[in-house]
Amino acid sequence: xxxxxxxxxxxxxxxxxxEAEQAALMADCFAYDDELKRSGHFIGGEALxxxxxxxxxxxQNGKVTVTDGPFAETKEQLxxxxxxxxxxxxxxxxxxxxHPGVRSGPFEIRPADEEINAQVxxxxxxxxxxx
Amino acid sequence: MNESNSVQRQVDAVYRAESRRVFATLIRLxxxxxxxxxxxxxxxxxAMEQWPRDGAPNNPRAWLVSVGRFRAIDTIRRRTRFDASxxxxxxxxxxxxxxxxxxxxxxxxxxxxxxxxxHPSLPQDAQVALxxxxxxxLKTEEIASAFLVAPPTLAQRIVRAKAKIRAAGIPYQVPSIxxxxxxxxxxxxVIYLVFNEGYAASSGPSLTRADLSxxxxxxxxLVMELLPNPEVMGLLALMLLQESRRAARTSPxxxxxxxxxxxxxxxxxxxxxxxxxxxxxxxxxxxxxxxALQAAIAAVHAEAPSPATTDWTQIVGLYGLLAQIEPSPVVxxxxxxxxxxxxxxxxxxxxxxxxxxxxxxxxYHLAHAARADLCRRLGExxxxxxxxxxxxxxxxxxxxxxxxESRLRELV
Numbered sequence: 001x002x003x004x005x006x007x008x009x010x011x012x013x014x015x016x017x018x019e020a021e022q023a024a025l026m027a028d029c030f031a032y033d034d035e036l037k038r039s040g041h042f043i044g045g046e047a048l049x050x051x052x053x054x055x056x057x058x059x060q061n062g063k064v065t066v067t068d069g070p071f072a073e074t075k076e077q078l079x080x081x082x083x084x085x086x087x088x089x090x091x092x093x094x095x096x097x098x099h100p101g102v103r104s105g106p107f108e109i110r111p112a113d114e115e116i117n118a119q120v121x122x123x124x125x126x127x128x129x130x131x
Numbered sequence: 132m133n134e135s136n137s138v139q140r141q142v143d144a145v146y147r148a149e150s151r152r153v154f155a156t157l158i159r160l161x162x163x164x165x166x167x168x169x170x171x172x173x174x175x176x177x178a179m180e181q182w183p184r185d186g187a188p189n190n191p192r193a194w195l196v197s198v199g200r201f202r203a204i205d206t207i208r209r210r211t212r213f214d215a216s217x218x219x220x221x222x223x224x225x226x227x228x229x230x231x232x233x234x235x236x237x238x239x240x241x242x243x244x245x246x247x248x249x250h251p252s253l254p255q256d257a258q259v260a261l262x263x264x265x266x267x268x269l270k271t272e273e274i275a276s277a278f279l280v281a282p283p284t285l286a287q288r289i290v291r292a293k294a295k296i297r298a299a300g301i302p303y304q305v306p307s308i309x310x311x312x313x314x315x316x317x318x319x320x321v322i323y324l325v326f327n328e329g330y331a332a333s334s335g336p337s338l339t340r341a342d343l344s345x346x347x348x349x350x351x352x353l354v355m356e357l358l359p360n361p362e363v364m365g366l367l368a369l370m371l372l373q374e375s376r377r378a379a380r381t382s383p384x385x386x387x388x389x390x391x392x393x394x395x396x397x398x399x400x401x402x403x404x405x406x407x408x409x410x411x412x413x414x415x416x417x418x419x420x421x422x423a424l425q426a427a428i429a430a431v432h433a434e435a436p437s438p439a440t441t442d443w444t445q446i447v448g449l450y451g452l453l454a455q456i457e458p459s460p461v462v463x464x465x466x467x468x469x470x471x472x473x474x475x476x477x478x479x480x481x482x483x484x485x486x487x488x489x490x491x492x493x494x495y496h497l498a499h500a501a502r503a504d505l506c507r508r509l510g511e512x513x514x515x516x517x518x519x520x521x522x523x524x525x526x527x528x529x530x531x532x533x534x535x536e537s538r539l540r541e542l543v
Contacts, residue, residue, distance in 0.1 A: 001272070031212060039169070040176055063319055087172070088270035089286040094165045110270075111282075 009105035030099035136422035157239035174199035257292035361416035365423030372429035375402035496525035
């Protein structure tokens with residue numbers, strides 16, 4: 001099964017760390033990602049830039065409005081996503097419990113919705129057929 | 132492409148046949164459920180890579196245990212980077228060189244795993260979840276859907292149970308002879324609970340869930356193979372005999388069909404034959420337990436070619452024995468229903484009212500449904516109506532509700 005792990009962290013707290021501390025934490029995370037790759041559990045991942053660089057779109061009164069900043073003003077913000085291949089939810093929990101990233105903020109683990117993914121993939125096929 | 136498919140199939144077949152055995156042994160060698168699960172995955176990943184190139188090993192199970200163990204030691208050593216306390220663990224596991232070929236040990240490992248998952252210090256819902264996931268190899272999502280709970284709820288139950296096993300230092304062992312009867316009883320309770328949830332789902336849209344009953348019977352066979360004790364035999368027999376009626380128990384619309392109205396030609400004769408043989412064997416042992424007696428009752432029903440030829444005298448006698456070794460109001464209720472069949476509804480109703488007066492079954496819908504049925508047969512329509520209404524207030528399952536409603540409508 002495919003799981004998407006959303007890694008949250010407190011940007012303000014992160015900014016207060018020294019460069020060396022930040023580097024050490026990142027190195028730990030990379031090393032663990034390598035662990036996951038080695039065992040075939042890591043399907044992909046993306047690190048996200050600061051929420052300072054985020055733009056949020058909303059549809060209001062018939063038009064799209066853009067605001068700067070994140071969708072929700074919370075202390076902990078999404079810092080990265082990791083796509084995980086695991087046997088089931090307990091396996092995913094087990095794998096992510098050892099991830100050093102969990103020490104800097106919560107992880108939310110969500111199973112991929114394969115039904116909708118299949119529909120998305122099907123519509124891709126249709127497009128290639130048409131064009 | 133074809134060749135890699137065939138290797139994939141071979142690895143899949145080995146996974147189905149051996150993964151639970153390999154896992155059970157890895158838990159013993161590594162001393163931890165999570166490490167063992169990782170090691171199992173690693174071992175199969177290596178198999179996928181090496182077997183196509185080098186051919187499958189002669190003893191795949193021993194190979195998988197050995198590779199899993201070495202991989203786990205490597206993993207732990209690498210993880211000391213994140214957790215220094217692991218270094219000592221890696222050394223300890225490395226130092227204990229196991230003999231992974233002894234079949235006896237492997238079978239004992241499976242039994243150890245069952246007893247650990249059903250340890251009395253774990254709550255019963257956790258025992259059930261752990262047993263289905265770790266012993267039967269079901270996925271969290273499958274167990275959650277079978278028990279109609281959200282996967283994260285079930286996942287948490289499993290995480291907590293494993294943490295408890297670790298924190299409380301629950302040993303990975305088959306209980307001693309003096310503890311065995313009690314501990315085995317817990318295991319059998321878990322299996323029967325899984326079976327019953329499949330046989331008569333406690334809530335939800337359908338009467339039965341075949342997947343859970345099938346899993347419980349597989350578990351029963353496994354315990355029987357590892358520990359052929361009369362009560363294990365009795366439980367397996369009971370499950371087979373109940374299961375033999377599955378096809379006849381519901382209409383195509385999903386409505387419930389009572390025992391007396393079932394098409395007996397649809398009963399599964401192979402399961403009945405196997406169940407009856409096991410009952411005979413269990414009853415001939417020195418200690419006859421509650422499962423063997425319940426199985427014997429089910430066997431009497433299975434043996435009757437029609438409802439009218441049912442040997443109710445024997446059934447009343449068996450319920451009497453059961454009430455002696457396991458006094459419970461539900462057993463008394465069943466005995467009262469059997470007495471009604473043998474001696475007529477008046478005799479049954481008298482007994483049933485005595486039992487209801489005790490108060491334990493006041494909220495048990497089947498007690499009121501049974502009373503309603505006896506009153507109906509006696510022509511006491513008003514009393515029957517009141518009891519059906521009380522049963523309807525208490526029932527939680529759709530097909531049972533529909534059945535009670537139709538009986539209530541039929542009262543004129």
